[in-house]
Amino acid sequence: MSQQAIFVVAAAIFGIGVYGALSQQSFVMIMMGLELMLNGAMLAAAMVWAMVAGGTPKGQLLVVVLMTVMAVEAALGFALVTGIYRVRKADITEKLKRLKG
Amino acid sequence: MEGGAAALTILVVALGAFLILKGVGDVLNPPRSTAPSRVPFSGGLSPDTHAWNRYHVRYYPMALLFLAFDMEMVFMYPWAVVFVEEGLIALIEMLMFITILLFGILYTWREGAFRWS
Amino acid sequence: MIADAVFWILAVLAVFSAWRVFRTDSMVRAAYWLLVSFVGVGLIMVMLKAEFLGVILILMMGGEMTIMAVFMVMFMMNPAGLNPMIMVHQNRAAMAAGFGSFALLSAVGLFARFPASVVAPTARATAELGTELLGDSMLVFQTAGVTLLAAMIGAVALVSVRGRFGPADEGSDAPEQQPAADADVDSSAPPSSTGPSSSAASSPTPPAPSTTPEVTEGAMPADHSHEGA
């Protein structure tokens, strides 16, 4: 359980999140990708707090802020998806592009 | 840390025990079925479609409110630990924070968004 | 030693379940795979002495992922994945970006030199966080409150249909869309979810969609993904 090991795990989760956010067509699935990226970031932040920064409270605060970001992102994201579905009757990104054109 | 290990052990043991018991039940009486026996029960008639559908969650505004309001807990737990030491300032700050959040509930309630849409 | 083994089990669990999120057809399973990933990360945080953060992450995500599941089921066609489906575009580019960011970040983690300053075993992490929130970072704390309030009001105002700004579904009957109108869309893959669109949907049950063009989309990965689009 070294710094490096945790960082690699965090990077792997982040990378999967990047893949998901870029490849998925459904808005909600894209949000899952974002959440995974934040998940990886939180793990890295927690590791930095515990192993690099020697337990400064600011490190914990960073994780808390990331969690808040996640909640806000989720709440507004779902609200937007609902609004989009209400009007467009679909929740996938392709449709939006098409409507623009 | 040691507590974590014990908790994890208990979690895994309980999870495993229940899965094993179900497995034992299946060994004792292997499930078998015919197509009519698999029809979901709704009083003796058959449905046309699968039950799984794009389920219209009638309380989705409340679910969104929950997402944001739930975050208050993250702040409240550390606050509770240092409350007595910090004294009045802690009380005032949390009162402010909660009051701000309560406006969210008030707004949602006033919009009638707790009711089934 | 045991701690290392537990860490690696949790790490593999977190990464594996994160990968399963995008490889399962059932929306409920996808959401709960994500939850498993969060639980894995939360438990690793507990091992890192960030006990409170790890547990609260699990607490938050329990609710959040259920809401995630509920919304995904609400808006995805075929939410249980009874027909296999892959709703991806630019798959290869995304894969490359994912691997790229993983490689880059891992390289940073493996080769950059961080100071090693381990948290004191006696630290009262939760109390410190509390003091920080009430003291130095008081503004962060209160800003979070305002941000959350804004999120709540914004979200509820966006979704509620009986708001005071008139019915929210006004104009929701979109005109029939012409898939071919846009050149940048693969014309063999017309809108996938317009099966019973506006006009047809006014009758309660349109006929089975097997004859509508939507069936071509999402059937096979090869047909479907807009690689290099």
Add this chain to the structure above:
Amino acid sequence: MVVRSILARLAKKAPVPVFLISGIGGDEITDRLRLDDRLHVTDSPRPAMILMIAGRLTSDLKYAALQVHDQMAEPRAVVRWSPAERDPAAEVFPHFVAVDAVAAAAAATLAAAAVNTRDDLLAGSFPSSPPLLPDVEPNPWRGVGPWGQGGTGMTGGVPYGRPLPERAKDRDGLQLDQLLMRVGPFLPALPEGLILEVRLQGDVIQDVTVGANPFVEEAVPDSEEEELPAFPGPADLAPFLASLRVPVAVAELELARARHHLRWLGHALRVHGLAALGRRVLALSARVHSQGAGSSNALGSAEVVELRRSLERNFTLAWATRGIGRLSGDQLAALDGGPVARAAGIERDERCADPAYLALGFKPVVYAGGDALARWRLRLHEAEQSLRLAETAGNSMTTVTGTAEGPTGPLGRGPGPSSRLLPLLPELLTGLEWGDAVTTLLSLDLDLREAALTPPGSGVAPAWAW
């Protein structure tokens, strides 16, 4: 094997899980079966061991009974009792335990047979009933589609035998899937025999179609079968139907009314989550029965008063029913009286026209709320009133024939109360959450057996005549 025998020995004295099906002539027996300590009546056929059929099955009920039979877990068996000497529906159950008893003893005999059959099933000396419906998938699907799951594309085909639900409009503006749910005749929360085709979006009802009444039998003209036996109607309506033709003792009618209301209350409480209390009320209703007319005291009225007092104070019950299932003015007018109308402030009661009742100082009970709450309060109040009337009535007889105030509404004038209520259901239930819809249905006290006396197609000639 050892494990199994130990478990079987342990299980022997457990109450037998039965799924109750009540056919024609079985309505009173099922109530008595619910009171039997040896049985445990289940909500779903899945955990039941014994399918208990009381009464004669019509052809509509027969298919549903077969379906329910197949849904039960093994080991399972059928125990049945029928009032008819020859029951054509019996032939579909190749293996069953038939109970031969007069109606009065049927419940006790059925319960005893269920216990014996269960013990034999567990001991392995009685074979578990095999599946009865042919093992045919609802739609052929195997091998179709890229993974052989029966569908192609994202929503096409019949994956695993059934299509996926389709989208439909909604009051909320989100066009999500609409689930067609056929509920029916044996769903324990609904009135016996009621079949509904409900379109749900989420848990809100978009559309309701009331299915054919399974208690209505159409005689097959050219069949070799003998004549169908006369349909007796619901048992607890018998004195009221009799009073249409001849004068009947007021005490008898009022006892029957109290019994009906208590019986209804017992079922309603069970559905509202107060199963044990509901059973107590059912037992109370049975006691009113056994004491019969004539005895002027100890009719259980003290218990009813106590019950009423405690239920009036039950705030969760009030909370669960307040404001649910209000009828519009037109709908109330279509009812032409009855408890549902009286619970909405309409003071109409056939008994007011009967001098025998007026002599007893009868005044109809009227509540103002018009919701499910007012209805159960009214019925409880009426039950208490009826018991009082029965106590004071002595030997007085009704003087009016041709019409009567039945426990669910006026009889003898056109269609019966349930026949009047059934057409209102689609309008009434649309837009309600499923749980509220069940509360509404429950509060209306529908009786499909009574509705079968005046089937919708029969026009103006009600079947009261026979």
Add this chain to the structure above:
Amino acid sequence: MVGEALSTAGLALAVVAVMIGGTYVAAVLDVLFTRLTMRVAVRPLAAAALPLRRAAQLALQRRTLTERPDAGTWALAPAVLAALAAVSLAVVPLTGTLIPVEADTGIVVFAAAMALVVVAVYLQGWSPNSPLSLVAAYRFVAEGLSYEIPFAVVLIGTALPARSLALVPIVTSQEHLWNVIRQPLGLPVYLITVLALSFWGPLALPEGQDVAGGTSLELSGVPRLLWRVAQLNVLVAVSAMGAAVFLGGWLGPWLPGGVWMALKTLFLLALLVASRQFFARVRTESFVVVAWTVLTPLALVDVFLAGIQAMVAAR
């Protein structure tokens, strides 16, 4: 190393024993209360044997299937529910010395485990692909999102006088006055929310008669038995936690701590189990509205009152 592992195993065994014992007692209590409400003869021996007999009967059944269920999540749901109940019971100190899991964040662990109950119940209702079961699953999500905040907040209230999230300080902080008196709003709100959490009695929304049993509608045989057991496990866990944080846990005169803890847990368990004989099932929508507009504000008021009280006491 070995000794440590042994003591861990011993503590885990203690949790399992309390869980099994508590579940059995809850089942017997339910039989007793049911028969008392029915006003039929109560034979204590028969009542004690009845849960076992019923369980044996279910164990002998062949489990039924539905059309294309999600078999994996269906099998997992009762196991997850039971595991969550076990973890949350494990953080509750049984006596001053018998503490299965000594976590610094005891009530957070408990709240987190209980927050995941929604997942288990939702999966149970979702998996069989059955319409009424699906309705029940979504009902419980509505219920879960409503009770979770007041539930966690009243627990935070008990942490204030203790200045700690760990359970041992929370119990010892009640040495002079139990939290049930000090924070009068706490226990009532807690009991209502845990009724919702264990979907029991008036708040058994996903198992209501109107959905023909809902989440357990399609269950027979062993899975049904496991689901019932897991539900009672949750009741036991929340009773034990309620006894620890509101009724002073093992504190009490004359009797040994373990006995006090057992008595208090039994008291709360009996209250919870009996509730289903007295209260009709409420409507989902009504519960959601009340949980947000009454229970949540009440819980917050409780926390602030507890805070002021703790601050005054610390002076």
